[in-house]
Amino acid sequence: MSDVLGSGPSSAFDETDDKANTADEEEERKFSAAQKARVERNRQKALLLRQSRLAKKPYTAIDSKQKVTRTIDTGAGFFLEEEEEEEEKAKKAEVKHPLGPVLESDALLCDDCGKEFMDSWLLTTYNANVCDVCKDDTEKHPLVTKTEAKDRYLLKDSDLEIRDPPLKFIIRKNPRNPRWGDMKLYYEPQVYDRAMEVWGSEEGLEKAHDERSSKRETAKRKKFDKKVKELRLAVRSSLVKVNSGPHEHKYGPESYDEESDMYSVSCECGHVRTYEKM
Numbered sequence: 106m107s108d109v110l111g112s113g114p115s116s117a118f119d120e121t122d123d124k125a126n127t128a129d130e131e132e133e134r135k136f137s138a139a140q141k142a143r144v145e146r147n148r149q150k151a152l153l154l155r156q157s158r159l160a161k162k163p164y165t166a167i168d169s170k171q172k173v174t175r176t177i178d179t180g181a182g183f184f185l186e187e188e189e190e191e192e193e194k195a196k197k198a199e200v201k202h203p204l205g206p207v208l209e210s211d212a213l214l215c216d217d218c219g220k221e222f223m224d225s226w227l228l229t230t231y232n233a234n235v236c237d238v239c240k241d242d243t244e245k246h247p248l249v250t251k252t253e254a255k256d257r258y259l260l261k262d263s264d265l266e267i268r269d270p271p272l273k274f275i276i277r278k279n280p281r282n283p284r285w286g287d288m289k290l291y292y293e294p295q296v297y298d299r300a301m302e303v304w305g306s307e308e309g310l311e312k313a314h315d316e317r318s319s320k321r322e323t324a325k326r327k328k329f330d331k332k333v334k335e336l337r338l339a340v341r342s343s344l345v346k347v348n349s350g351p352h353e354h355k356y357g358p359e360s361y362d363e364e365s366d367m368y369s370v371s372c373e374c375g376h377v378r379t380y381e382k383m
Contacts, residue, residue, distance in 0.1 A: 215239055217246075231273050231292040249296060251289040258300035259313050265291070265299070272299060354378075 212221040213228070217239035227233040227240050240246055251274070254260055265272050272295050279285040304310040356370035356378065369379040 217242075227292070230275060231295065233292060233295070247293045248290040249293045251291065254291050254293075254296045258296055258303075259310065259317065260296070260300060260303060264303055265296075268299070268302075272296065 212223060213234055214220070215222055215236040216234045218236065220236060220238075222236040225235060225237045225240065227235040227237075227246065233246075235246055249257070251265065254265065255262075272291055274289045274291050276287045277290055279288055300310055301307075304313055352374060354372040354374065354376055356372055359368055359370050361368050367379050367381050369377055371377045
């Protein structure tokens, strides 16, 4: 009787364990090799990201010594909670396995040639899906300065730097003179797309160019007319004699009037002086 009672519970536990193991095996079979590789790769990425954060702020991670609670399954129907410091957890998070295989879904397609690539300069700098091979074609993928972008596409500083999303740029020294201010280089296809957002279409941009040209011509003509008027006034003022002081009479030859028995002399200004001689 005791043997029967003693073997009953143990056999029940064994059957439960066998069922659990069978369920785990069936669940593991459901995952394909690609899914396992994806899960492993995501795990490794998370570990690398955590290590990079700890490397950037080592003093914060070590000095703060934040406590982390870890739950341990004892297998006996209850759990234990164990506290460990952040520093120890970082040491345990070291990568001990190689990275998983790169899946096809992680590759990007180049907008120019259509080929797959993983990383490129334009992707890192301007977030543009263009590979490094196509980047060398400067006619299709040029860079423009901020001044050229504003003049060519009639954009304002707010259109480039404030309108969401702000356009990315890189800073380079001015090749003409290093003492001048640094240049901001934008990716021209992105500047073109921003101009289409502002003006609606290429026709709207051309119309804005025409209006700006007509305003410039009107301003130039007014400026020219003003200069001509100032020049005319300057010429006229030069012809007018300015009285700079008291006038001194300069008389000409003397003349005699027999009827009045008087002599007279006249000045250039019209003044006549008459007198008689004793």
